[in-house]
Amino acid sequence: MEISEYLRIIWRRLWILLLVPLLAGGVVAAQVLREPPKYDATATVAAPAVVGGQNTNQYSGSTGPKAFVSNFVAAIGSPRIVNQVAKETGVLPRSIRSGLTAVPIGDSSLIDVTYTTSRRETAVPVAEKAAADTIAFLFQTQVTLAKQTQSEAQKAVDQANANLQKFYKRTGLVLPEESYNIKAQEISSLQQRELDARASGNITGADAVAAAITARKAELAKLAPQVAEHQSLVERKTQAAGRLNLVQQSVEAAVAQYKAADPKNVITLNQAKPVSRLGGLVRKVGAAVGAGLFLAVGLVVLLEVVARRPRPDRQRDPHHAASQSVASGSSPSHT
Numbered sequence: 001m002e003i004s005e006y007l008r009i010i011w012r013r014l015w016i017l018l019l020v021p022l023l024a025g026g027v028v029a030a031q032v033l034r035e036p037p038k039y040d041a042t043a044t045v046a047a048p049a050v051v052g053g054q055n056t057n058q059y060s061g062s063t064g065p066k067a068f069v070s071n072f073v074a075a076i077g078s079p080r081i082v083n084q085v086a087k088e089t090g091v092l093p094r095s096i097r098s099g100l101t102a103v104p105i106g107d108s109s110l111i112d113v114t115y116t117t118s119r120r121e122t123a124v125p126v127a128e129k130a131a132a133d134t135i136a137f138l139f140q141t142q143v144t145l146a147k148q149t150q151s152e153a154q155k156a157v158d159q160a161n162a163n164l165q166k167f168y169k170r171t172g173l174v175l176p177e178e179s180y181n182i183k184a185q186e187i188s189s190l191q192q193r194e195l196d197a198r199a200s201g202n203i204t205g206a207d208a209v210a211a212a213i214t215a216r217k218a219e220l221a222k223l224a225p226q227v228a229e230h231q232s233l234v235e236r237k238t239q240a241a242g243r244l245n246l247v248q249q250s251v252e253a254a255v256a257q258y259k260a261a262d263p264k265n266v267i268t269l270n271q272a273k274p275v276s277r278l279g280g281l282v283r284k285v286g287a288a289v290g291a292g293l294f295l296a297v298g299l300v301v302l303l304e305v306v307a308r309r310p311r312p313d314r315q316r317d318p319h320h321a322a323s324q325s326v327a328s329g330s331s332p333s334h335t
Contacts, residue, residue, distance in 0.1 A: 013300040020299065024292030025285045038275040040116040041123035043131040044105075045072070047266040050139065050257045051109040058142050058257055065109035068138075072111055073102045076134040085129045091122050100130055116275060123272035132263035139258040146247070146254040153244040160237035167233055176227045183223065187216045 010017065051059045051068045059068040075081055077097065086093045099116045113134075115127040168174055190213045197206035 009300070009304060013303065016300055016303075017293070017296045020296035021289045021292035024295070025289040028288035029285050036118045038116055038118050039120040039123045039272045040114050040275050041127040041272040042270045043113045043127040044268045044270075045111045045113060045131050045135055045266055046109075046268065047135065047261050048109060049260045058139065058254070059109075065107075068109050069104045069111060071138055072134055073104075075137055076100065076102045076113065076130055081130065081133050081137060084133050085126060088129045088133075089122060089125045091117075091119075091126055096126060096130070100126065102134075120272050124269060128267065128269055131267050135261050135263060135266065136258075139254075139261045143251070143254045143258050146251040150244070150247045150251050153240065153247045156240040157237065157244050160233065160240045164230075164233050164237060167230060171226055173226060173230070176223060176230045180220065180223050180227045183216055183220045187213055187220065190216065 047068075051065050059065070059071075077100070079093075082093050082096050082100075085091070085096055095117065096115070100113070101116075102111055102113050104111050111131075113127050113131040115123055115130065117123050117126070173179060190209050194206050194209040194213065197203075197209060
C-alpha cells in the first residue's frame with residue numbers, strides 16, 4: 001500500500017480515531033471531577049544535630065544523611081509505624097498507607113512527610129504522628145540496643161563479683177597476694193637466721209630453723225595457685241568493669257541523640273490545604289486519551305483487514321461465475 005492509500009483510510013476512519021480517544025478522556029475526566037476534594041498536610045523533619053557530624057552519632061560521617069533518609073523513608077511505611085499512627089489517630093491503616101509519602105528535600109537530611117486525604121480534619125494529625133513516631137522509632141531503637149548491651153555488661157560485672165565472693169568464702173583469704181609476699185619474706189628471713197646459726201656452730205638451732213623454712217615453703221606452695229586464681233578473677237572483674245564503662249558511655253550518647261531528636265524540636269507542621277485537581281486531571285486524562293488512541297488505531301486496522309478479506313463462498317459458486325461471464329459479454333463455448 002502506498003502513502004496515499006493510508007491517508008484515504010485515515011480520512012475514511014477519522015471519526016473513529018477522534019471519537020474513541022475523546023470518549024476515553026471524557027469518561028476519565030468525569031470520574032476525576034466526581035471524586036471528593038482532597039487535602040494534604042506536610043510535616044517537615046529537620047534534625048541536623050543528630051545526622052552527620054561526630055563519630056558517636058548514630059548517622060555519622062559523609063554517608064550519614066543518606067542513611068538517615070533511607071531508613072526514615074523505609075520505616076515510615078512499615079506496618080509498625082502505620083499501625084501505631086492508625087491507633088493514635090483513628091484512621092484506617094490502608095488509608096494511611098495510600099495517602100502517606102516521605103520525600104527528602106534535595107540532597108539534605110531534611111524530609112517532607114505529606115498525608116493526602118479527603119477528610120481534612122485528619123490531614124495534620126496523621127502527618128504529625130507519622131513523622132514523630134518514625135523519628136522516635138529510629139533513635140529509640142539505638143537506646144534500646146545500648147541499654148540491652150549495658151544490661152549484659154552489668155551481668156558480667158555481677159558475675160565477676162560473685163566469683164570473687166565465693167573465692168573469699170572458700171579460702172578465707174581477702175588478699176592472697178599479700179599473704180604470699182609475707183610468707184616469702186618470712187622464708188627469706190628464716191634462711192638468713194639458719195645461715196647465722198650454722199656460722200656460729202649452733203647446729204641444733206639451725207636445724208630447727210630449717211624445719212620452719214620447710215613448713216613455710218609448703219604453705220607458700222599451697223598458696224601459689226590460690227594467688228593465681230585470685231589474680232584471674234580480679235582481671236576478669238577489671239575487664240568487665242571496663243566494658244561496662246564503655247557501654248554506659250554509649251548509652252549516654254544514645255540517650256542524648258534521642259533527646260536531640262525530640263519531635264517537638266525537629267518537626268515543623270503546615271496547615272491542611274486543598275489539593276489542586278489540575279495536575280491529576282491532566283495526567284489521568286492524557287493517559288486515557290493515549291490509551292483510547294491506541295485502541296482506535298487497533299480498531300481501524302481490524303476493520304480494514306475484515307473489509308479486504310476475500311469471500312471464498314462467491315468464488316466457488318458456479319451461478320456467481322456465470323453471471324460474472326454474462327456481465328463481461330462472454331459466452332460459454334460449445335463443442
